Amino acid sequence: SYSGYRQQLFKVKEKCRQILTASAGEDAPLFCAMVLGDKQDLEPEMRMRYQLAGIVHILAISGLHVSIVGLGIWKIFRKGGAGFWISGIFAGGFLCAYGMMVGSGASVARAVSMAGLSFLAAAVGRTYDLPTAMCIPAAGLLLAHPYLLSQASFQLSFLAVTSLIYPGRLFSSRGEKLFTDEKISAAASAFFTSLSIQVVTAPVILWHSFGIPVYGVFLNLIVIPLMTYVVISGFLGLGLSFLSESVGGAMLGGAHYILKF
Secondary structure, three states, X not given: OOOHHHHHXXXXXXXXXXXXXXXXXXXXXXXXXXXXXXXXOOOHHHHHHHHHOOOHHHHOOOHHHHHHHHHHHHHHHHHOOOOHHHHHHHHHHHHHHHHHHHOOOHHHHHHHHHHHHHHHHHHHOOOOOHHHHHHHHHHHHHHHXXXXXXXXXXXXXXXXXXXXXXXXXXXXXXXXXXXXXXHHHHHXXXXXXXXXXXXXXHHHHHHHHOOOOOOHHHHXXXXXXXXXXXXXXXXXXXXXXXXXXHHHHHHHHHHHHHHHO
């Protein structure tokens, strides 16, 4: 079962973990979890804090990471003059390697597959359909590993995306119609989207964790937008740390205060 390619990816991951540990200081365990999917140095107490607050999902590699990395590479190639096929192949190939490096869990496989399908849709000139893009990796994962159906990671990952379709779109459209002011309407739409995710995933969270943080719907409205900056800071800081540990540490410094908050 030895794979030279996977072994090289493992070595890259270990090197990145060492660099983050040296550059990020006390935030290193959080950055390793959020960027590399490596939770071995994350203290149980810290993990429990995130779980009780209803934001433990930010410690897992998810669609946020894939969209930042994959779409970032895709847009760079597109702005550089590359066609849809070339951009999609390079971005998709990098995402597959990244997914294998961080562990290829159910949420990672879903996010990478859906991103790949969006690149394919752009390349062949077709509309990207969210329900279809979600069902293809779900069917593939269950055909390969049927027992995943009973796992929390699989259930939460796919239910969260399902909730964006229904009732998310219904709630979001209602929120936009309730207010005439554009900013208030956008805020209401974001709130109803967050609410729909909480409502749909609540039974699974209750089943596996025996409790639901009732203020999670409000906390996620603050946390999720901020996590975009944390993840971008983590990737840029990691990349710059290969050149200079001090420069990489400075890049990671901005995210330190968000994590503290």
